Amino acid sequence: MSESYFYHALKINPDICIGCTRCMRNCPTQAIRVRDGRATIYENKCVDCGECYKVCPSGAVFVAEDDFESIYNFKYRVVLMPSVFMGQFPEDISASQIYSVITQLGFTHVMEVETSALIYSGIVNYYISQNEDKKPLISTYCPAIVRLIQVKFPSLVDNLIPIKAPVDLTAMYVRKKLTDDGINPKDIGLFYITPCAAKIAAAKTPVGEDESIIDGVLNMDTMYNMVLKKIKQEGSNYKKKQSANDVSSDGIILTLTNGEKRLTNFKKSFAIDEISNVMEFLEKVENDEIEDLEFLELRACDQGCPGGILTCGNRFLIKDRMMQRAKKWAERERNGVSSRKKEIFSQDEYLIANSQVGKILPRSMMKLDEDINIAFQKLTTIKEIERKLPHTDCNVCGAPSCGALAEDIACNNASLSDCVFVQRNLEVRNSLNIEESIEIMKKIWGEEKLKEFILNK
Amino acid sequence: MHTEFVVVEGDFANAGKASSDIKKTLKQLNIDNGKIKKIVVAVYEAEVNAIAHAYGGNIYVDLDSEKISVVIKDKGPGIPDIDLAMQKGYSTASPKVREMGFGAGMGLPNIKNNVDFLDIKTQVGVGTEITMVVNF
Ligand SMILES: Nc1ncnc2c1ncn2[C@@H]1O[C@H](COP(=O)(O)OP(=O)(O)OP(=O)(O)O)[C@@H](O)[C@H]1O
Numbered sequence: 038m039s040e041s042y043f044y045h046a047l048k049i050n051p052d053i054c055i056g057c058t059r060c061m062r063n064c065p066t067q068a069i070r071v072r073d074g075r076a077t078i079y080e081n082k083c084v085d086c087g088e089c090y091k092v093c094p095s096g097a098v099f100v101a102e103d104d105f106e107s108i109y110n111f112k113y114r115v116v117l118m119p120s121v122f123m124g125q126f127p128e129d130i131s132a133s134q135i136y137s138v139i140t141q142l143g144f145t146h147v148m149e150v151e152t153s154a155l156i157y158s159g160i161v162n163y164y165i166s167q168n169e170d171k172k173p174l175i176s177t178y179c180p181a182i183v184r185l186i187q188v189k190f191p192s193l194v195d196n197l198i199p200i201k202a203p204v205d206l207t208a209m210y211v212r213k214k215l216t217d218d219g220i221n222p223k224d225i226g227l228f229y230i231t232p233c234a235a236k237i238a239a240a241k242t243p244v245g246e247d248e249s250i251i252d253g254v255l256n257m258d259t260m261y262n263m264v265l266k267k268i269k270q271e272g273s274n275y276k277k278k279q280s281a282n283d284v285s286s287d288g289i290i291l292t293l294t295n296g297e298k299r300l301t302n303f304k305k306s307f308a309i310d311e312i313s314n315v316m317e318f319l320e321k322v323e324n325d326e327i328e329d330l331e332f333l334e335l336r337a338c339d340q341g342c343p344g345g346i347l348t349c350g351n352r353f354l355i356k357d358r359m360m361q362r363a364k365k366w367a368e369r370e371r372n373g374v375s376s377r378k379k380e381i382f383s384q385d386e387y388l389i390a391n392s393q394v395g396k397i398l399p400r401s402m403m404k405l406d407e408d409i410n411i412a413f414q415k416l417t418t419i420k421e422i423e424r425k426l427p428h429t430d431c432n433v434c435g436a437p438s439c440g441a442l443a444e445d446i447a448c449n450n451a452s453l454s455d456c457v458f459v460q461r462n463l464e465v466r467n468s469l470n471i472e473e474s475i476e477i478m479k480k481i482w483g484e485e486k487l488k489e490f491i492l493n494k
Numbered sequence: 495m496h497t498e499f500v501v502v503e504g505d506f507a508n509a510g511k512a513s514s515d516i517k518k519t520l521k522q523l524n525i526d527n528g529k530i531k532k533i534v535v536a537v538y539e540a541e542v543n544a545i546a547h548a549y550g551g552n553i554y555v556d557l558d559s560e561k562i563s564v565v566i567k568d569k570g571p572g573i574p575d576i577d578l579a580m581q582k583g584y585s586t587a588s589p590k591v592r593e594m595g596f597g598a599g600m601g602l603p604n605i606k607n608n609v610d611f612l613d614i615k616t617q618v619g620v621g622t623e624i625t626m627v628v629n630f
């Protein structure tokens with residue numbers, strides 16, 4: 038099934054994984070199982086939210102990134118830098134210093150991702166005003182949320198606003214601007230510094246689109262280290278480079294929770310962050326429990342993008358620095374020193390005309406089978422198995438809960454004897470001997486964790 | 495397949511338990527999203543009614559591969575004039591219930607709009623039994 042192809046940026050290194058179950062217990066979509074002593078991901082259930090990365094004690098969960106040297110495949114190398122990237126640096130490092138250093142790293146152009154913020158929010162507001170019948174409309178800003186809705190709340194996919202993310206609009210703008218300047222489009226490479234796994238996945242396989250406009254992704258933590266190292270080396274001797282004036286105050290804080298909602302004007306709208314909060318709320322939305330709901334800004338990470346798994350530093354400090362920067366910008370905008378309407382508005386018609394994404398399809402991970410009769414059989418099996426399980430959610434079977442094990446069994450991905458309680462039961466009835474039990478445990482937990490049992494038998 | 499739920503009088507905080515559980519099951523069966531929404535909305539309204547107007551009650555869900563049938567049964571005051579109760583905007587909800595955002599008199603009409611079959615048996619002083627069916 039090609040439509041089920043999902044690029045995942047989150048991966049688990051089996052050589053480092055210690056099989057501790059922390060990721061499995063914290064995964065909001067129950068996408069992780071332990072097999073042979075290592076965590077493994079059910080790709081169709083993973084939404085790239087990064088909760089597993091946050092709780093992994095051994096660093097086994099990692100985020101795949103492109104090789105930095107791949108920027109040199111292009112003559113013109115544009116770095117797309119989100120405002121949260123700047124927010125990571127301590128106050129004594131200036132924007133112009135960051136711009137200067139990042140250029141020296143090998144880029145020919147620097148463009149802030151939120152340059153398109155006001156155009157983006159304009160398009161979104163217009164879309165909402167034209168689609169009253171689809172309310173509540175849900176922002177697609179956070180790609181983890183888009184995937185969450187596709188797999189877990191498929192009835193809400195039509196409520197998603199099918200508009201490109203600011204990073205894509207900005208990418209389109211740069212590409213257009215440079216080609217208009219006479220540069221061959223083939224020579225332009227766009228590289229996006231990403232704060233999280235979901236944004237990488239979206240850049241690799243955009244939802245509702247055939248191909249990505251972005252040529253490569255650079256993880257924010259890697260870039261932070263590269264930039265900070267160079268700044269430390271250079272001290273105060275850096276070559277000054279004027280930071281660009283492309284982003285407005287609204288753009289700087291667009292990526293914070295409430296950054297989108299504040300640019301809308303609806304009677305009943307919410308900005309909600311942190312994936313479990315979002316899931317709790319969507320459950321109600323799906324039941325039509327909340328009347329007259331108009332707009333939802335939903336973010337998978339606490340505080341929005343400062344809480345992304347690849348950002349460096351504390352999310353509250355990052356957020357505060359972004360707010361400070363936005364405040365300064367806003368003051369300049371008020372005093373007429375700079376305008377909210379930036380150069381990008383010269384291309385607004387082009388961007389608006391190309392801002393739509395294709396249809397966002399549901400990809401339910403809940404369905405047990407396409408065929409209702411088979412699904413019904415499986416469901417009946419699940420209910421039967423659930424009655425036999427202890428409901429301790431002890432994780433010893435390698436599944437996150439007894440319910441998840443029951444589902445795995447019904448779908449032939451596990452067996453009832455994977456449950457330790459069932460094993461003891463079978464042993465008492467002489468249907469299973471100790472060696473066989475240990476064999477089962479070995480399949481789940483690996484040779485290493487069971488070796489004492491085997492030696493001492 | 496048969497499932498049961500208990501609805502507790504006055505427990506608005508837990509309204510939606512039965513409808514959420516039904517929703518999860520129907521998603522597993524890969525039922526059309528529109529159909530899921532219909533039954534979920536209808537059950538939710540009936541749940542709230544049993545909580546608000548009666549003294550709680552029981553929900554019985556029967557499911558096969560062709561349809562879902564839900565019975566909400568309460569030992570409440572009953573509905574004296576069912577035609578009146580079915581009218582949009584008719585409500586006897588107390589100010590306290592209205593404060594919680596219910597009592598627009600839209601519940602029963604909403605149920606009727608969403609299900610393929612509806613039967614209401616009610617007797618004053620004895621209780622109300624609502625049966626609804628959505629065909630897949
Ligand atoms: N289970 C019940 N027991 C007794 N009376 C009921 C029951 N269900 C509904 N009623 C009566 O019927 C009226 C109309 O019900 P309906 O659900 O349409 O509106 P509501 O509950 O008052 O308001 P809303 O559902 O919009 O919050 C109620 O106000 C109540 O008088």
Ligand SMILES: [Mg+2]
Nearest residue numbers: 539543601602
């Ligand atoms: Mg009602």
